[in-house]
Each structure stands twice: as structure tokens, then as C-alpha cells.
Amino acid sequence: MSQKQGIVLFVMLGLIAAGCGGGADDAASNEPARKIRRGMAYIDPPKDSDSEFLGTAIFINEPGQLALQVDVENAPEGKLMVHIHQGVDCATPGGRWNPDGVDRAAWEEGVTHLGQIGEFVVDAEGKGSLTLTTGRWSMGSTEANDVMGQTMLIFEAAEDAGAEPLGCGVIKEG
Numbered sequence: 001m002s003q004k005q006g007i008v009l010f011v012m013l014g015l016i017a018a019g020c021g022g023g024a025d026d027a028a029s030n031e032p033a034r035k036i037r038r039g040m041a042y043i044d045p046p047k048d049s050d051s052e053f054l055g056t057a058i059f060i061n062e063p064g065q066l067a068l069q070v071d072v073e074n075a076p077e078g079k080l081m082v083h084i085h086q087g088v089d090c091a092t093p094g095g096r097w098n099p100d101g102v103d104r105a106a107w108e109e110g111v112t113h114l115g116q117i118g119e120f121v122v123d124a125e126g127k128g129s130l131t132l133t134t135g136r137w138s139m140g141s142t143e144a145n146d147v148m149g150q151t152m153l154i155f156e157a158a159e160d161a162g163a164e165p166l167g168c169g170v171i172k173e174g
Contacts, residue, residue, distance in 0.1 A: 037061040041169030061139040070130040075122045079157035084115035090168035093151040099144035
């Protein structure tokens with residue numbers, strides 16, 4: 001089993017374990033079961049790169065909220081940033097995903113475009129993560145704010161316009 005497959009297996013087992021709580025309490029509440037959807041992107045280095053960068057982005061959809069967990073390994077120490085771009089492949093990702101047509105600003109201010117996710121820190125061992133939960137995205141809805149089919153890119157935080165990403169992956173149901 002490759003390291004990447006091991007990471008994916010570990011993450012998926014964690015998601016399964018997190019979703020397997022209760023049962024008896026759920027039945028006793030007489031509430032209808034909610035369908036939780038998941039999306040995932042494997043964030044790999046460019047095809048022509050000899051980089052060992054690995055990343056995963058997992059989206060978990062619950063009513064009214066979408067949670068994102070990004071994890072990277074073999075990344076350069078320091079700050080990285082995560083963006084969602086338009087497009088269905090990493091060979092030719094489009095510009096930053098901005099279905100609302102708003103200007104850039106800090107995510108916390110709530111006015112940034114939907115593809116401007118933010119920065120996170122990578123430690124000396126090359127590992128880092130970012131977690132975000134928002135009601136501004138949807139998954140599988142086919143609405144303008146649906147993350148499915150978009151591309152997720154990770155850059156060094158000191159990115160210049162047109163810089164090559166460290167990794168890219170397409171967000172798919174999974």
C-alpha cells in the first residue's frame with residue numbers, strides 16, 4: 001500500500017467511525033435520517049514535477065453547513081494557502097472560483113469570493129492542516145455555490161500571480 005493510499009484509508013476510516021455513533025438514540029428520537037454527503041480531492045503535485053507533496057481535501061455536507069478538512073504532507077515549511085478554482089481538471093484550472101462576483105477580502109469578514117479559503121502553517125516535518133466550516137458553500141446541489149467539480153489548489157503563501165501551485169485536485173463525490 002502506498003503512503004497516499006494509507007493516508008486516504010486512515011482518513012476514510014475516521015470518517016466512517018465518526019458517522020457510526022448512536023443508533024439506538026437516533027431511532028428513539030423519531031427524527032428522519034439525514035443524508036450526509038462527502039466530497040474529496042486528492043491534491044497532487046503537477047505531473048511534470050518530482051515533488052513528493054501530498055494533500056487531501058475532505059468536504060462533509062450536513063444540512064446548512066459544509067465542513068472542509070485539508071491535510072498536507074511533504075510540503076515546504078511555512079505558510080501555504082488554499083484556493084478553489086473554476087474548472088474540471090488540473091491541466092487547465094480557471095481563475096479563482098467566484099460565483100458571487102465579490103471582491104477579495106478576509107474569509108472571516110464574510111465578503112470574500114468563495115474560492116479564497118485561506119492560509120495555514122506547515123511544520124518542519126512538512127505537515128499542515130486547515131479546517132473550515134461554512135454555510136456559504138453547497139455540495140451536490142448544482143447551485144452556483146456548489147463545490148463539486150471545481151479544482152482545489154495549494155500555493156506557497158508568498159504566491160505571485162501566475163505562480164505554479166504545489167498541488168491540485170478536482171473535488172469529486174467520495
